[in-house]
Amino acid sequence: xxxxxxxxxxxxxxxxxxxxxxxxxxxxxxxxxxxxxxxxxxxxxxxxxxxxxxxxxxxxxxxxxxx
Amino acid sequence: xxxxxxxxxxxxxxxxxxxxxxxxxxxxxxxxxxxxxxxxxxxxxxxxxxxxxxxxxxxxxxxxxxxxxxxxxxxxxxxxxxxxxxxxxxxxxxxxxxxxxxxxxxxxxxxxxxxxxxxxxxxxxxxxxxxxxxxxxxxxxxxxxxxxxxxxxxxxxxxxxxxxxxxxxxxxxxxxxxxxxxxxxxxxxxxxxxxxxxxxxxxxxxxxxxxxxxxxxxxxxxxxxxxxxxxxxxxxxxxxxxxxxxxxxxxxxxxxxxxxxxxxxxxxxxxxxx
Numbered sequence: 001x002x003x004x005x006x007x008x009x010x011x012x013x014x015x016x017x018x019x020x021x022x023x024x025x026x027x028x029x030x031x032x033x034x035x036x037x038x039x040x041x042x043x044x045x046x047x048x049x050x051x052x053x054x055x056x057x058x059x060x061x062x063x064x065x066x067x
Numbered sequence: 068x069x070x071x072x073x074x075x076x077x078x079x080x081x082x083x084x085x086x087x088x089x090x091x092x093x094x095x096x097x098x099x100x101x102x103x104x105x106x107x108x109x110x111x112x113x114x115x116x117x118x119x120x121x122x123x124x125x126x127x128x129x130x131x132x133x134x135x136x137x138x139x140x141x142x143x144x145x146x147x148x149x150x151x152x153x154x155x156x157x158x159x160x161x162x163x164x165x166x167x168x169x170x171x172x173x174x175x176x177x178x179x180x181x182x183x184x185x186x187x188x189x190x191x192x193x194x195x196x197x198x199x200x201x202x203x204x205x206x207x208x209x210x211x212x213x214x215x216x217x218x219x220x221x222x223x224x225x226x227x228x229x230x231x232x233x234x235x236x237x238x239x240x241x242x243x244x245x246x247x248x249x250x251x252x253x254x255x256x257x258x259x260x261x262x263x264x265x266x267x268x269x270x271x272x273x274x275x276x277x278x279x280x281x282x283x284x285x286x287x288x289x290x291x292x293x294x295x296x297x298x299x300x301x302x303x304x305x306x307x308x309x310x311x312x313x314x315x316x317x318x319x320x321x322x323x324x325x326x327x328x329x330x331x332x333x334x335x336x337x338x339x340x341x
Contacts, residue, residue, distance in 0.1 A: 005127040024128050032142035033128065034175035041170045059127065061171055063141045065109065066124025066157050067099040067242060067269075067291035 002056045017042060017050040020058055032063045082319060085286055087264050088180065088212035088233035094119045095281070096311045097153065097266065099291025103300060106140065110148045112294055116304035120151045122182050122291070124158065125172055142176070153214070155182040160195065162202035169206055181206060182236065183215040192242045196223055200230065207231035216268050219253040221260040228261045235261055236289060239280065240270025243292045247276040251283055258284035274303070274310035281314025282322065 002009050002020060009023055017037065018028065026033055028044050035042050036059045042050055052058070069077065085092045098118040103109035113121055123141060145152055154172030159165040162185060169181040185202055187195030194217055206213045212233045217223055224235045237257055240246035247270060248254060258265055267280035268289040277288045290307050297303035 026128060032175050034125070034171035034173075036167060036171055039167060041167070041174050043174060059171075061125040062128050062175065063123045063152070063154075064126040065103065065106075065141060066101040066126075066155060067122060 001054060002052050002058055004058045005060055011052065013054075015052055016048055017052055017058065018047040020052055021047065021060060024060060026060055033060065034062075035060045082315065085264060087214070092119050092287075094308075095287040095315060096277075096308055097122065097287060097289040098150075098294060098304070099289070100141070100145070100295075102292050102295030106144050108300055109295070110144050112300040112304040113145070113148045113150050115301045115308070116290075116294065117308045118150060120153045120180075121145060122153045122155045122289070123176075124155055125168055125175065152176045152178060153180055153182050154178065155216075156184045156202075158186070159184060160186050160198075162198040162205065165198070165202040166205050166209075169202075169211060170209070173211070179210060180212045181214065183213050183232075193238070194218055196220075199223075200226055203227055203232050204230040214266065219250050219257065221253060221256040224257045224265075225260045228263050232263065234264040234266050234286075236266045236268035238269040239267055239276065242269045244270055245272030245293060246270055247272050248279055248283070251279065254280070254283045254285065271307075274306040277307050277310040278314035278317070281311055282317050284318060287311075 002011055004020055004023060009020060011020055028047060038057050085095050094117050096116055096118050098113055098116050098121045100109055100121050100123050142152065154176055156165040156168040159168055165183060165185045172181060173179060183203055183206065185195050185199040186192050199215055199217065203213050203215050207230055214234045214236055215227050215232050216236045217227060219237045224237060227235050237254060239248035264286035266287040266289055267285045271277055271288065271290050271293045273293060277290065280288050288311050294300050294304045294307060
């Protein structure tokens with residue numbers, strides 16, 4: 001189990017960050033997207049190789065209209 | 068000899084372009100992207116404003132609707148409008164959150180520039196000065212071009228410059244209040260206190276507020292709600308563009324001093340004795 005943008009998500013053991021991001025329709029080609037795991041930025045080139053531990057907190061962010 | 072028109076054009080060329088963080092910007096108006104009724108209206112207003120850069124926020128990606136293309140659309144719309152992204156850290160209340168958000172923005176948009184906001188109070192949305200200064204120092208060390216949203220305190224502005232901020236963005240009034248420039252004397256003091264560009268941020272209600280900011284010596288003006296929530300955002304964007312331009316020219320021209328009593332502009336000499 002991991003937490004993706006505040007929602008609990010069940011993933012197979014040893015799942016990659018890239019696999020988790022597929023749950024919200026994000027892949028390495030997605031533009032204007034950035035991801036942090038447990039408060040650290042993970043560059044997109046590392047998403048596939050990054051193995052998520054149980055309880056990992058993943059924040060996937062994109063541009064929103066704002067001041 | 069130059070014609071009057073050529074003289075007027077030469078005057079405009081005499082203005083040094085705005086430089087922030089080693090870059091030359093063609094527009095002295097920075098726009099926000101929040102509060103528009105639609106993305107299309109936002110794009111039209113941005114084009115009418117002549118802004119070269121516009122601020123965007125970072126928020127969680129929502130569950131899939133129409134694929135990654137749709138979610139990337141704000142960035143795409145801005146690119147199509149010829150506007151560069153200036154990420155902000157809106158919503159952050161601590162230096163830690165703001166620093167991480169800036170790093171995420173650098174990853175998402177490929178820019179080292181950040182409009183640093185560290186909010187201290189939910190009612191006023193005023194900056195938390197100690198957290199702001201700490202975040203600014205850390206981000207400068209990380210190689211960011213930092214433009215901090217700050218209070219109209221000249222001492223804090225100088226401290227932000229001292230830690231390496233590329234500009235300072237003092238508020239004229241609380242965010243979204245449309246109250247204009249509540250303390251013009253402090254803006255004058257900030258203009259004297261720092262050598263980095265001063266970008267008036269927050270409080271602009273209408274075009275005359277933007278002109279006053281420029282007349283006080285600000286180098287640029289940031290406008291968000293005053294455009295996006297106007298009855299006609301595109302028309303207001305154009306008004307802001309003209310106001311910033313007019314205010315800048317007036318600053319360069321040098322205004323006459325204020326006097327209590329009248330000073331006749333017509334000579335008394337040669338007046339008929341009737």
